[in-house]
Amino acid sequence: MTDRSGAANTEPLVQILDDDGVLLEGVEAPNLPDADLVALFDTMVLTRAMDDRMMRLQRQGRLGFYMKSLGEEATHLAVYALREDDWVLPSYREQGAWFWRGYKVSTFVDQMHGNERDPIKGRQMPVHHSAAELNMVSISSPVGTQIPQAVGIAMAMQLAKTDRVALTYFGEGTSSSGDFHVAMNLAGVRKAPVIFFCRNNGWAISVPRSKQSAGASFASRAAGYGMPGVRVDGNDLLAIIQVTREAVARARRGDGPTLIEAVTYRIEGHSSSDDPSVYRDAAEPEAWKKRDPLDRFRNYLTQKGLMTPGLEAQMETKHHDAITAAIAACDHTAAPPVEDLFDEVFEQLPWHLVEQRAQLLAYPRVRSPHKH
Amino acid sequence: MTDRSGAANTEPLVQILDDDGVLLEGVEAPNLPDADLVALFDTMVLTRAMDDRMMRLQRQGRLGFYMKSLGEEATHLAVYALREDDWVLPSYREQGAWFWRGYKVSTFVDQMHGNERDPIKGRQMPVHHSAAELNMVSISSPVGTQIPQAVGIAMAMQLAKTDRVALTYFGEGTSSSGDFHVAMNLAGVRKAPVIFFCRNNGWAISVPRSKQSAGASFASRAAGYGMPGVRVDGNDLLAIIQVTREAVARARRGDGPTLIEAVTYRIEGHSSSDDPSVYRDAAEPEAWKKRDPLDRFRNYLTQKGLMTPGLEAQMETKHHDAITAAIAACDHTAAPPVEDLFDEVFEQLPWHLVEQRAQLLAYPRVRSPHKH
């Protein structure tokens, strides 16, 4: 197939569905229960609904910030190939991975608001989730830092003689960071059970893929680290599940890491602060919309008799209702208590934080505590 | 040929001479004037003499530190492929590159002593040369930092529309650093005229090549950055000159960077502070001594009638005499003046350094100024 990432490329791209969601000739679909197929679709519907609603809230000035993932939803569900006891180190654009692993809609919305119920206590910007109970690691803004951390987690799993694996997500822009390299190299040497999942969505804010690297592909980096590199159609959910399953199996067997490059596209702006019309041709996203991962997967499910417009409408209603309720529930929440501002810098408050806390509490509050 | 670097390797290794210095069948030697062939050999003889003498001085407690390059001398002369107006960013183990480009024996020895004549004014440890007049960039100890700097220099050359190139040396251990990656990637994208010269000498202090990277070779990293990667016999001077010439030509043409991996071996300890018997089998260096770059090149020259034992003995005497003289000339040198200690932190002394300088000068000197 032609490579739509814009780069000259001679490496194969793993695909299972064509752009219309029809099984490609001679290709076998990975083995998934029907219920899972529907549930995966459901998660993509939820992801899209959440993105839509959160961006609207942001536009209304009710959220400080948001990042959509329109067109990249299939990549989130690579985590389908994992077990619950495997670990995920996400970047900031894999909402569906959180939902699939059990992160609640209401928790998501609370985190967006940074309110008193936000699991991270309003300490980071929106989209910086953390869920230790789901083995999902706290997101941070500096890109790439999670990649060597994933290797460390995988090395720990190895040392404990478990067959768990760690999967880490990052963008193709992030693969230019030093952290990417040191992580890949260390994982190769230690044969760490880690899956490096590169979402190549063509853009890093305003920097196109062609200015990000002269390599023919990002997957081609893998060879230099002695691990397999796989390019997969990032808008083809089944292909993603298949290659991730293979990588996971390899890691569990003790054969080490894999680099997966999922070729997809960031249809909208980088974040709520971005305006892509300044730097890219509007025709580019239009072309990619024809390869929409939801459309393709919907068509596939429809062919299999697993999806109908009615069923999808029900899903949408269900999710929108849940989101609406979650948003409404944020109307009267308070900000996290100012008393907790100094907690968890350390396990216990050292004297200087005790003192600073007392100082802060002694000042009159500049805003009412429930405004956030 | 079999790869003696210890790694499984399927990539070709460029060679021109066999282990006995005989032209390999079907291979043509690069075109070099006879005088250059002899001069190159002369530089290797000088390098070995200098290493020997400096390490002895160090052992006598007369130098703080030294780093030998025994067995790696051929790699230094990759710079033969450069013009004077090209730039070199060395690491700490390419003595011959300095000599070839005109660095004086006496200056070398002064730098080792950090005395008043040391061009860098006694500010860094031995082997941290700098020679702006030779377009040789100041060496620093943190490994790898010179690699992105080389890309910046190459980008500047490109911008100025010159056909100059920059060549940077680093060890295979250093190729694990983040700086290596960000530099390679940037150079690829900008098609910068830079040659990345990786001396794979099998060891990074005590860490063997097999624990440094799981990649089949270091040259194999190049593909991921969209540039050619070449493996060359690092003990075969002619092969090194040939591949470097090609890389230089490519860069001058505007076709961008090349990664060269020279497969060689660190016969002795990492530095005067090291004791390799703690961590490696003594048989390993023994095996590599059979592929000594000087021996091979001497045999080649001898076959061509360009070298005789007498000629070589003359070279040795000449160099040893020069080194002896340079060492003797250090006997009565002073340390750099304490008055200059605050110079060149900035172009001009700001008030706080004026003040600190005055304070320091007001203290009684703890040592006589000519002790260093």
Add this chain to the structure above:
Amino acid sequence: MPTMNIIQAVNDALSIEMRREPKMVLLGEDIGKFGGVFRATSGLFEEFGGDRVIDTPLAEGGIIGAAIGMALYGLRPVPEIQFADFIFPAFDQIVNELAKFRYRSGGQYPCPVVIRTPYGGGIRGGHYHSQSPEALFIHTPGLKVVIPSNPYDAKGLLLSAMRQNDPLLFMEPKRIYRASRGEVPEGDYTVPLGKAKLVREGDQVTLIGYGSMVPILEEAAEKAAADGISVEVIDLRTLLPFDLETLITSIKKTGRGVVVHEAPKTAGFGAELVASICERAMQYLEAPIQRVCGFDIPFPYTLEHEYMPNSDRILSAVHTTLEW
């Protein structure tokens, strides 16, 4: 005279210098067509082209490493780090290389790189879009550090910065990037490095700050005036080398001081200011110099207004020093 905000003033300085100095090169993430995430380089790619306004791959170490190489070769690179919070992947290149190049080469290799980076909180940026790491660079011998607080100074200081020959970190107060507006002369002028600015005269307490804290200091001074307290306000502008003379002169007059910065208190630059002043003017001090700083916690999101020094906290420190 046109009215500008700080971003426009920075943009103006950059384009003046790009026209004047053919050796000048800009590089960074998203600085090209996009004109930078804060639009500080807006229009420069169009005017000067992709060879002199370079969008780099996402790697701060590469940006600074390459900028160093360019400077070694004789260019005048002015790299941008998108947020000061993301300067740390380049930290080694900055503190071990950039800061030491001239010195370690015995003067052979000057390295005049001017790094521009927006810093500071108050924009709902949470942990990683709010930090103020100036103290780390002030503590690194070989670097100059400059922080403007208004458009006029931003342009004049940046022009000075780009024309001197030492590595310099130019930190831009992003909280007031757009909010701070003022008259800025067209064309060329410079504001000297190393000189603080007396923003407001007073004789009871000296308030010392820089960058986005300066408007807050002025606000506090107004409030103090309303309480009948006469407060002097000093904007440092250059943090290294800082203008100790102006501080000492003021402290000798007032006998009382409050130092303010957003960065965490402990081992922040405020400590240096206090120590330096005490060293030379302790006998003039009627009370210990107070520090009003960020707390020693990672910069928070929802409660950032609790974290940030504000005029009430400063006022309360003014009272503390007066009542001591």
Add this chain to the structure above:
Amino acid sequence: MPTMNIIQAVNDALSIEMRREPKMVLLGEDIGKFGGVFRATSGLFEEFGGDRVIDTPLAEGGIIGAAIGMALYGLRPVPEIQFADFIFPAFDQIVNELAKFRYRSGGQYPCPVVIRTPYGGGIRGGHYHSQSPEALFIHTPGLKVVIPSNPYDAKGLLLSAMRQNDPLLFMEPKRIYRASRGEVPEGDYTVPLGKAKLVREGDQVTLIGYGSMVPILEEAAEKAAADGISVEVIDLRTLLPFDLETLITSIKKTGRGVVVHEAPKTAGFGAELVASICERAMQYLEAPIQRVCGFDIPFPYTLEHEYMPNSDRILSAVHTTLEW
């Protein structure tokens, strides 16, 4: 009681804890068969094997990044950075990740990594084998910083460090790695974090320092005694959180202080000590606290003896404060 030097004491602490705590892992460059370039991990690879004593590729960012991951998963990693000068490629992982993990995750992800690294000058190491970057880490909320000055403390503090649950930087004074010898109990004991040590009692001037400066302070105190001056010497041991109480108690007694460190003066940790003491005890001060520090220049090679604070310089500061 056996006599040990600091390296042996560190080695002893590491092996005790490796035996006691199966979750503990060591990682770093050359720490395996070679036992570390200073031999601090000597014998541990042989005893605990390559799964728990891990020689890593040459990449400090990878070492710390992986250590963080291990800690998130529940291990107790104790990475080594070969020289403090080489910690900067890991700076982002340390200040943006390690220091903030517990806080930013709302307490979900504690990150108890203890980073060991030799620091400081006096070993003819020049620019890059001599630096003392403690202030940078003290200024980073979320990190503890500990520096021992003798074998007994080195072992006891390191054992404490490895048993608490916060990220901690354990900086080892390499200048006295072997020179500092003393009796060290066999087996387990701890020295509490956060408590300074009164090394010598006196009532005229308080000398404050840590690490390799402590023997120099003692030397200066001896010289002062010979001049008839009674000097108190305090070894901070923990730099963050530092034991301000002990300092204040001493300053209240002596009324005079000298703070000493190898790191450059400007914005060094000494400034914080001066500022903190002034904040709480200015009324007890008979003279400004003096700072005797490294100069604000990159650490030199040949003239390092001119750079390093020595007992004469300290003595001269003692006289300055007395004669003020």
